[in-house]
Structures are given as C-alpha cells and as structure tokens.
Amino acid sequence: MPDYARPLPRPSAATRPFWDGCREGVLRLPWCRACGRPHFFPRALCPHCLGPDLEWRAASGRGRVWSHSTVRLSFWGKAFDDGLPYVVAIVELEEGVRMLSNVVGCPPERVTIGMPVSVTFDEVTPETTLPRFVPRAAIA
Secondary structure (H helix, E strand, O other), X not given: OOOOOOOOOXXXXXXXXXXXXXXXXXXXXXXXXXXXXEOOOOOOOXXXXXXXXXXXXXXXXXXXXXXXXXXXXXOOOHHHHHHOOXXXXXXXXXXXXXXXXXXXXXXXXXXXXOOEEEEEEEEOOOOXXXXXXXXXXXXX
C-alpha cells in the first residue's frame, strides 16, 4: 500500500471504538443509555442530555445525502490533487445522526440531495480505515 499523504484521524479514548469499528468493517455509533439516543461525532458525554453512560452499537450503515459539495480545485496541497474531483457530503443515517464523509462510486454530477447511500470502508493505511458512502443503487 503506498504512503498516504493526507491527514489522518488521531483516535482518542472517546473515538477509538468508532475507528476500531471502521477497521473491522462496522459503522458504530455511541448511544446514550440515559436518553436512548445516538449521536455523532463521538464524544464522552451525550450532547442531548449530557449523560456519561454511553454504549457503542452497530449502525445500519444506510442513509441519504443531506447536503454535498463537489471539490474541483485543491487548496490543500498535492496530497488532494490526485482525487479531484471528489464529493464531500453530509449523510443523514437511518439512526438520525449526520456524518461528514465522501460519496464515492459514481460521478460527482450524479450525487443528489436525498440520494440513498450505504457505507463502505476504505483502508488507507494498515491502522486507518475511513468510512465513505456509495449510492445504494450501485451496490444493490
């Protein structure tokens, strides 16, 4: 696997279960035991009720594009040039949380608001696997 030149996540105690799940091919979300709601991004306290009693559950991995933008010009250096153009999207999962990620597996001009998507996992280094989303029609 070639060197990965883009910035990588630095897992913390609060986010490690998420990144471990991605490496295992499972999209995990923290759920609050007090109020019963999931949240994203991972953090030590529930953003809904501030409860500290969280558990990690596998998410469906299905959602819809809530918003998106196509990046056609890199301002971040040569590490991002090879992937142009690419789609940055906010995906609303069936569980109700929204995640920032990429939509891959189709031309950028085909990505639309409301497009059904499913998670896929991209191993970018042996230690890091990133969640991305593909149009559900592409994997059906």
